[in-house]
Amino acid sequence: MQRNSNHTTIVTIEKVIDETPTVRTLYFSDHIMSNVLPGQFAMVWIPGINELPMSVMISKESGKAAFTVRKHGLASTGLFNIQTGDKIGIRGPYGNAFDIKEGRLLLVGGGTGLVPMMRLLTHVKPTDDVTVLIGAKSKDEVFFETLANELLKNNSHNVIVSTDDGSYGEKGFVTDAAEKLVSTSHFDGVYTCGPEKMMYKIVQSAHSRGIFVQASLERMMKCGIGICGSCCVGEDLACKDGTIFDGNHLSKNKEFGYSHRNKAGILEDY
Amino acid sequence: MEPSLATSIGKIQLNKPAMLASGILGISLDVFNRLYRSGAGAVVTKSLSSEPWEGYPNPTIFSVNGGGWMNAVGLSNPGATNFAKMIESNQNVPIMVSLVGSIPKDFEMMINEFKNCKVTAFELNLSCPHVAKVGLEVGDDPELVKKIVTTVKNSTDVPVIAKVGLGTTHYLNTVKIAIDSGIDAITAINTVRAMAIDVETQRPILSNKFGGLSGTPIKPIALRCVYEIASKYNVPIIGCGGISTWEDAIEFFLAGASAIQLGSAIGDNWINVFDDINKGILQYMKKKNYSTIGEMVGLAKKF
DSSP: OOOOTTSOEEEEOOEEEEEETTEEEEEEEOHHHHTOOTTOEEEEEETTTEEEEEEOBOOSSTTEEEEEEEOOSHHHHHHHTOOTTOEEEEEEEESOOOOOOSSEEEEEEEGGGHHHHHHHHTTSOTTOEEEEEEEESSGGGOOSHHHHHHHTTTSEEEEEEEETTSSSBEESOHHHHHHHHHHHSOOSEEEEESOHHHHHHHHHHHHTTTOOEEEEOOOOOSSSSSSSOTTEETTEEHHHHOSEEEHHHHTTOSSTTTEEEOTTOOEEEO | OOOOOOEEETTEEESSSEEEOTTSSTTOHHHHHHHHHTTOSEEEOOOBOSSOBOOOOSOOEEEOTTSOEEEOOOOOBOOHHHHHHHHTTOOSSOEEEEEOOSSHHHHHHHHHHTTTSOOSEEEEEOOOTTSTTSTHHHHTOHHHHHHHHHHHHHHOSSOEEEEEOOOSSOHHHHHHHHHHTTOOEEEEOOOEEEEOEETTTTEESSTTSEEEEESGGGHHHHHHHHHHHHHHOOOOEEEESSOOSHHHHHHHHHHTOSEEEESHHHHHHTTHHHHHHHHHHHHHHHHHTOSSGGGTTTGGGGO
16 A cells, blocks of 8 residues: 555664764665655654654665754754664655756755755766765764765766865855855756755855755744644745745745744744 | 625625635745635634744644544744734735633733734634643633633624634533624634554654544534534534535535635645635536525525
């Protein structure tokens, strides 16, 4: 019988990898999640703790998928502390997917925003020339650099890391590195996921030059299916209309880059 | 002549009969405008309280095996004061403001917050089944219902609707008290108190354990309630509970509802559901030769 994506399926965590001191990847077997489109997410239930939206991370093994989580609040710390053998619930996949152009592509990821970028890399064509920009505060927060290079081994590619403090890779903000790239060379598509202020600048850099750009937005979510309204961004619902929006759409949205809603639904500034 | 989708719920006039139910998508004026453009006759806001509420931790909503939705969001809302500020600029959308509180003073204070807003009606939530000391716990207390409705009616000239549900006091008694206290209309029903347990982890799924069941499984129950209210009392009724198709909408009109509310159907079919239902109702009216919704209301009562 076909699985109803709105019903929670229980999976067992088979492997936990520490990416950084605050970021872990939890692997599990699930054929549906292993094949989701780049940018799609699942609602992840940590029994007894919470449920939160997570972009679905790739696994090198077929039939498997993962979640890469940074410990931050109660829910994400609950997921971070999950161990091999523990059970979690998943429903979905939800949300739309990146519209992947052909040619010269630029991917900009910050923190766990790199997760949908890694899945996107599994969908590029061998003829694409791909640049990946990884932004981090400092050296010990850098992850997925090796993975990005591995995934692109058959492509003309460049993986650039920039750290705010210069402790690894290029020194400076990833947004400045992206601005430099789009102002000096041609791109057919720019894709970004990470902190909203970062995405706002990336979208501005690309969109103002007429370059196709998409960003994957993060919002407080409860239902994931377009009824609770928690994730609204202007008149858009991140879960149902997104989470991926293009630059043209975002440039008209007065909340993108500026504000988000808290658990009570009150608009707060970033 | 083309039939009209316009309908009257007592003094309330709507251009279209399908409204957004409370609790669904109701925290942003931009989204209200979008829903109105999509064919909603009115939107009912999330239930607002005198202070902002965060609601319960997730999981708060999930799809039930066999159909329908279960939720215990816990009435998360930005509070009446914040919300009133947000909708002050509203011009176009018929907004019905849902209110939740424990004592008459809560409601009086909140209604005052909306004095500068264009509000089509207030809907008193006397029936949320999963938050203590408000909602159904208020609706189950006849004396409190009487005091709240009387206070609210004395605080505003805007029409006031009571949303009733299935609690420990018979809902028909709650309806009678509300009518005797001057209520303008009744919305029936709210979600039905329910729960679900995950067999693998052997624990209740909702963080609050208990929630409200909505969607197609409760439609026949909601329809029965509308029919019973319409048979017993002369009060305008808004039908709510599991309505997802135009046939469902017509059933509720025939049972005695002058308008309907949609919630779970949006989770199943997204916001196109308003337009789909409007079109279906129009087709039916043409086929049966009705020019107004009002001609159909309560027709099934004679059987």
